[in-house]
Amino acid sequence: MDFIIDAAVKAIKHLYQIDVAPAAIGLQETRKEFDGQITIVTFPFTKFSRKGPEQTGTEIGEYLLSELKEVAAFNVVKGFLNISLNDEYWIGQLYNEILPDSFAVAKPNGQKVMVEYSSPNTNKPLHLGHVRNNLLGFSVAQILAAAGYEVIKTNLVNDRGIHICKSMLAWQKFGNGETPESTGMKGDHLVGKYYVLFEKELRVQLAPILDRIYEKNDLSLFKEGQKVKIEALLNSIDKLKVKKQTTPEANTKAIDELNDKIGADQDKIKEIAKGATQLMIETQQMLQQWEAGDAVVMDLWRTMNGWVYAGFAETYKQMGVDFDKYYYESNTYLLGKDIIEEGLEKGVFFKKEDGSVWIDLTADGLDEKLVLRSDGTSVYITQDMGTAQLKYNDYHMDKSIYVVGNEQDYHFKVLFLILNKLGKAGADGLFHLSYGMVDLPSGKMKSREGTVVDADDLMAEMETTAKEQTEAMGKVDGFSEEYKLQLYHTIGMGALKYFLLKVDPKKRLLFDPNESVDFQGHTGPFIQYTHARIKSVLSRADYNAGIKTDIAALDGVERDLIVLLTQFPTVIQDAANGYSPAIVANYVYELAKTYNKFYHEKSILQAEDETLKQFRLQLSASSAKVISQGMALLGIDVPERM
RNA sequence: GCACUCGUAGCUCAAUUGGAUAGAGCGUCUGACUACGGAUCAGAAGGUUAGGGGUUCGACUCCCUUCGAGUGCACCA
Numbered sequence: 001m002d003f004i005i006d007a008a009v010k011a012i013k014h015l016y017q018i019d020v021a022p023a024a025i026g027l028q029e030t031r032k033e034f035d036g037q038i039t040i041v042t043f044p045f046t047k048f049s050r051k052g053p054e055q056t057g058t059e060i061g062e063y064l065l066s067e068l069k070e071v072a073a074f075n076v077v078k079g080f081l082n083i084s085l086n087d088e089y090w091i092g093q094l095y096n097e098i099l100p101d102s103f104a105v106a107k108p109n110g111q112k113v114m115v116e117y118s119s120p121n122t123n124k125p126l127h128l129g130h131v132r133n134n135l136l137g138f139s140v141a142q143i144l145a146a147a148g149y150e151v152i153k154t155n156l157v158n159d160r161g162i163h164i165c166k167s168m169l170a171w172q173k174f175g176n177g178e179t180p181e182s183t184g185m186k187g188d189h190l191v192g193k194y195y196v197l198f199e200k201e202l203r204v205q206l207a208p209i210l211d212r213i214y215e216k217n218d219l220s221l222f223k224e225g226q227k228v229k230i231e232a233l234l235n236s237i238d239k240l241k242v243k244k245q246t247t248p249e250a251n252t253k254a255i256d257e258l259n260d261k262i263g264a265d266q267d268k269i270k271e272i273a274k275g276a277t278q279l280m281i282e283t284q285q286m287l288q289q290w291e292a293g294d295a296v297v298m299d300l301w302r303t304m305n306g307w308v309y310a311g312f313a314e315t316y317k318q319m320g321v322d323f324d325k326y327y328y329e330s331n332t333y334l335l336g337k338d339i340i341e342e343g344l345e346k347g348v349f350f351k352k353e354d355g356s357v358w359i360d361l362t363a364d365g366l367d368e369k370l371v372l373r374s375d376g377t378s379v380y381i382t383q384d385m386g387t388a389q390l391k392y393n394d395y396h397m398d399k400s401i402y403v404v405g406n407e408q409d410y411h412f413k414v415l416f417l418i419l420n421k422l423g424k425a426g427a428d429g430l431f432h433l434s435y436g437m438v439d440l441p442s443g444k445m446k447s448r449e450g451t452v453v454d455a456d457d458l459m460a461e462m463e464t465t466a467k468e469q470t471e472a473m474g475k476v477d478g479f480s481e482e483y484k485l486q487l488y489h490t491i492g493m494g495a496l497k498y499f500l501l502k503v504d505p506k507k508r509l510l511f512d513p514n515e516s517v518d519f520q521g522h523t524g525p526f527i528q529y530t531h532a533r534i535k536s537v538l539s540r541a542d543y544n545a546g547i548k549t550d551i552a553a554l555d556g557v558e559r560d561l562i563v564l565l566t567q568f569p570t571v572i573q574d575a576a577n578g579y580s581p582a583i584v585a586n587y588v589y590e591l592a593k594t595y596n597k598f599y600h601e602k603s604i605l606q607a608e609d610e611t612l613k614q615f616r617l618q619l620s621a622s623s624a625k626v627i628s629q630g631m632a633l634l635g636i637d638v639p640e641r642m
Numbered sequence: 643g644c645a646c647u648c649g650u651a652g653c654u655c656a657a658u659u660g661g662a663u664a665g666a667g668c669g670u671c672u673g674a675c676u677a678c679g680g681a682u683c684a685g686a687a688g689g690u691u692a693g694g695g696g697u698u699c700g701a702c703u704c705c706c707u708u709c710g711a712g713u714g715c716a717c718c719a
Binding site: 408 | 647648656658666667675677679680681699700712718
């Protein structure tokens with residue numbers, strides 16, 4: 001559409017003697033209720049023309065009509081100049097742009113981008129939240145690649161730390177030597193089982209300790225500093241309880257708030273008290289042994305992580321995601337200390353009396369943030385600084401995307417700010433793709449309350465539902481068993497992936513496990529069905545992509561379809577710029593819907609003459625191609641038959 | 643308490659980043675060719691865009707404010 005923008009710039013120069021930037025010409029699609037395909041908003045130019053928006057629009061319109069052979073007509077409604085391009089132009093678009101294999105294949109833009117996603121902990125299986133993360137990360141990587149970037153997909157595996165030790169300890173104590181082989185369980189689920197067992201046992205051990213705190217006021221188990229904290233919390237709780245009693249019962253809101261605060265304080269006490277359980281003491285010891293490289297612990301760690309990796313590999317395969325590079329925290333958790341030195345020298349960080357190192361971000365509207373403990377060990381953000389440096393050293397990428405939930409917004413704000421202040425190469429290209437949590441109707445998923453939706457279970461259920469739906473429609477007669485299995489997977493995953501990706505990543509997402517994901521309407525299977533139907537028509541016809549037919553005029557739906565198809569490359573760029581698969585998802589749906597309308601209104605195989613038939617076949621084939629490519633950007637396959 | 647994010651039809655989501663009479667799907671109701679696949683298509687009903695104020699030729703979009711929801715505020719990761 002650049003030629004219209006250029007012409008509009010010339011029109012304004014010619015008519016009003018003003019130079020406007022091409023970007024100032026806001027082209028948009030003409031809304032369905034008006035004639036035309038392209039619209040220019042003329043309000044911004046009235047200050048140059050010193051005329052009303054209608055007259056300005058008319059003047060520009062007349063200029064375009066006389067200067068551009070592609071412009072067939074125009075009309076002006078208020079400040080909107082609606083332009084109709086002639087059918088010859090649109091038909092030319094189909095043959096010269098859309099039909100060739102080069103359509104929507106971006107030239108390499110010479111830029112490298114890293115997309116880090118998934119990044120699981122190795123102590124339990126993946127759940128629905130991870131599914132959103134994985135699908136988003138994979139799709140964004142596909143979109144960026146289609147937009148011309150060289151993409152590196154990475155997975156930063158959190159394979160060490162206290163949570164893995166919990167699973168390890170529980171297995172040691174209660175496992176009786178169980179293995180994935182001996183139980184037939186998937187490795188990640190087996191390890192997760194022991195994590196749950198750990199938490200269960202921990203609660204048992206915690207009860208008497210809490211009893212001593214609340215009932216007997218006995219704090220002898222705790223160190224001085226902890227005692228002070230607990231006493232302060234107990235005090236706070238007492239005050240809140242008094243306040244609660246003096247609050248009228250009718251004021252339910254105030255009561256709820258007080259209860260929340262009491263609950264929060266009690267949780268804090270619980271956290272401290274956990275540290276006094278035998279189980280946590282042993283877990284801490286195990287972590288120290290791990291850090292010291294104790295042979296037995298290391299061996300167990302390697303074994304159990306191995307189980308988990310085998311399990312994850314299966315889940316990733318089902319999900320259809322993959323990675324170019326794995327980073328492991330066991331290798332990176334000590335990184336970042338040299339950056340601390342560097343920051344101190346540059347005066348970006350400062351050291352407190354106890355030896356801890358901080359950065360003052362109050363000038364940027366944030367807080368003071370600890371970057372190194374007083375004992376000289378790293379914290380989370382120290383590692384991340386080091387890992388960012390490591391990644392950059394490995395790839396020298398222009399951009400680096402972190403696909404991480406929005407609960408870590410603050411962390412990444414701080415991390416990027418620090419790297420910027422340190423003047424690190426690549427710091428400008430850092431981006432946190434922050435996505436919303438997946439909520440259940442009951443609220444947030446909580447592993448402790450057993451309300452998590454397991455990724456493997458979910459995918460299996462989707463396949464089962466796909467099978468039931470397909471069989472109920474009696475459409476699988478004559479399909480081989482092998483093809484059917486493949487098909488159920490394609491449809492089930494298509495429904496799930498589309499459901500999760502059609503929503504703007506930033507927004508939180510509601511998932512109701514009791515209400516199965518739809519297969520009709522604005523869904524993946526709807527789009528897959530459209531594709532299969534086109535393929536069915538094509539296979540019945542002697543379709544030839546090469547023949548250029550001589551169509552004189554287009555009908556409304558046909559033109560709409562071509563207009564939509566021409567937008568595909570722009571959609572890819574927009575989605576890449578916004579890191580949003582939702583843009584692609586909504587576009588492909590719009591395309592499928594428009595195709596279905598065309599399909600119902602126009603006969604293809606029984607077209608009036610052979611020329612028209614070939615043309616409609618070409619239009620159909622183009623639609624199938626774009627649907628298939630668009631869905632591939634979402635990581636969704638489209639079947640030939642379903 | 644402080645900070646950030648969000649609030650659009652009964653439900654789940656759009657709205658070309660400040661543009662036209664706010665659009666889809668599900669659900670509800672009505673209808674569709676003896677032709678290419680009915681997981682489809684056509685139509686109806688459904689809205690004070692949470693409330694109020696402001697900026698603008700123009701506001702779902704930007705600013706202020708009230709209400710409501712979520713998240714974050716560890717020498718955890």
